Amino acid sequence: MSMFNRNEKEVNVSSPSGDKPREFTPAPVTGAAVKPATPSVQPVVDAGVSKSSGPSVISKALKITGQLESSEDIRIDGEVDGDIHGVSVTVGAGAKVKGSVYGQTVELAGTIEGKIEAKKVILTGTAHMTGDVIHQDIRIESGAYIDGHCRPGSNRADGKMADARKPN
Amino acid sequence: MDLFKSHLSKALVVKGDLETDGEVHIHGRVLGQVCADRLVVGSSGYLEGDVIARDVRIEGRMAGRIFALNVTLDSAADVTGRIFHNTITVAKGARIDARMPWRPPSYFETLETLPEARQ
Numbered sequence: 001m002s003m004f005n006r007n008e009k010e011v012n013v014s015s016p017s018g019d020k021p022r023e024f025t026p027a028p029v030t031g032a033a034v035k036p037a038t039p040s041v042q043p044v045v046d047a048g049v050s051k052s053s054g055p056s057v058i059s060k061a062l063k064i065t066g067q068l069e070s071s072e073d074i075r076i077d078g079e080v081d082g083d084i085h086g087v088s089v090t091v092g093a094g095a096k097v098k099g100s101v102y103g104q105t106v107e108l109a110g111t112i113e114g115k116i117e118a119k120k121v122i123l124t125g126t127a128h129m130t131g132d133v134i135h136q137d138i139r140i141e142s143g144a145y146i147d148g149h150c151r152p153g154s155n156r157a158d159g160k161m162a163d164a165r166k167p168n
Numbered sequence: 169m170d171l172f173k174s175h176l177s178k179a180l181v182v183k184g185d186l187e188t189d190g191e192v193h194i195h196g197r198v199l200g201q202v203c204a205d206r207l208v209v210g211s212s213g214y215l216e217g218d219v220i221a222r223d224v225r226i227e228g229r230m231a232g233r234i235f236a237l238n239v240t241l242d243s244a245a246d247v248t249g250r251i252f253h254n255t256i257t258v259a260k261g262a263r264i265d266a267r268m269p270w271r272p273p274s275y276f277e278t279l280e281t282l283p284e285a286r287q
Contacts, residue, residue, distance in 0.1 A: 052178045052195035052212045059174040059190055066184010066200055072177055082184055 056086075060094065074103075076110070089118070093126045108144075117153065172205075178212050185217075194228075207236075211244050220279050237276045 055073035058064060062078040067085075074086040079096045089103040095110035106118040111128040121135040125143030133146070134153035140146070172190025176182065180196035187203045194202075195210040199217060206223040209215050213228035220235045227242040232249045239253040243261035251268045254276065258264065 052210050054175070054177055056177040056180040056196070057173075057175040059170070059172055059188070061172040061190040062174040062186060062188040062192065064182060064184055064186050066182060068180060068182050068184075070177065070180040070196070072179035074180065077171075078174070078188070 055088075058095075083114075093124075176213075211242075222276070235276065235279055237273060 053072075055075055056068075056070055058068075058074070058076045058078045058080065060077045063081070064079070065081045067082045068074060068080065069085045071087065073088040073090070074084060075090045075092065076084070076095045076097060077092040081098045083099045084097065084101045084103075086101075086103045088105040088107075089101055090107045091097055091101070091110045091112060093109040097110070097112045098114060100115040100117065101112060103118045105120040105122070106116050107122040107124070108116070108127040108129060109124040110126070111130075113130045115131045115134070116129070117134040119136045121133055121138045123129060123133075123138070123140045123144040123146065125141045127141075127144040127146075129144070129146045129148060131148045133148060133150045135150065136152060138150060170191070172188070174186075174188060174190065174192045176192070176194045176196050176198065178195045182196070182198045183200060185200045185202070186192060186198065189205055191206040191208070192202065192204045193208045193210060194213040194215055196212070197214045197216075201217045202215065202219045202221070204219075204221045206225075207219055207221045208225045209228045209230055211227045215228075215230045216232055218233045218235070219230075222236060223238045223240075224234050224236040225240040225242065226234075226245040226247055228244065229246040230249070231247075234247075234249070234251045234253070236252070237254045239251055239256045241247060241256070241258045241262040241264065243259040245259070245262040245264070247263070248265045251264075251266050252271050252275070253268060254271060254273055256268060
């Protein structure tokens with residue numbers, strides 16, 4: 001419903017022959033004015049649509065049950081129940097992941113219950129990590145919680161690491 | 169950025185279900201069910217599975233059932249399945265191979281309990 005209201009507003013604004021008293025013109029004239037303007041409304045709606053490239057963002061309100069795989073960056077602020085494969089994976093404060101996280105770089109400020117396997121791992125002060133961390137380069141800030149092993153992984157042990165597209 | 173807006177980029181493949189009170193934009197591939205307030209499948213997006221939402225906008229490809237109060241199919245849309253809707257807008261050029269049953273608004277309020285949605 002609100003969408004239609006929005007459209008009406010857009011029609012009034014974007015119509016080139018924008019006479020102010022259009023609302024008071026007789027019905028047939030209004031109908032004629034609205035119809036040709038309808039296609040031009042859609043790009044206006046598209047303007048609010050985010051572009052297809054760039055990092056994926058799993059917002060605070062989103063819960064995913066299943067696997068995520070991307071050849072680009074992923075930012076998680078919501079909840080994921082499953083494995084995540086990305087290039088640079090950021091798990092924001094308040095986010096929760098149950099599963100393994102693979103990537104070139106993994107930055108954790110939220111909670112992971114599972115495993116991290118990445119070339120570069122950053123655990124910030126609010127990180128809560130339950131499970132093993134396999135890394136080549138790790139930074140742990142004061143306040144981070146870890147319940148698990150931190151061990152260096154070789155390039156060979158992990159296919160994802162061997163596939164290094166971006167050297168760190 | 170909007171706190172309740174999720175963006176799944178072109179490069180992302182999700183095999184599983186998505187559940188949110190907010191908005192989801194799919195530009196990659198999703199194989200699974202989506203529950204959202206508003207769903208947008210972008211022109212490069214592909215969704216295979218059922219959708220339960222208030223508003224649905226398809227600019228890309230989708231296979232499955234849509235349960236939504238308001239449905240908008242863009243000119244580049246390619247939809248297969250069923251579209252349960254209250255209001256629908258279809259742009260010229262959209263490719264639809266689907267039944268489009270109309271439902272009253274009350275149907276969408278009790279959606280989780282419906283046998284059609286459960287299956």
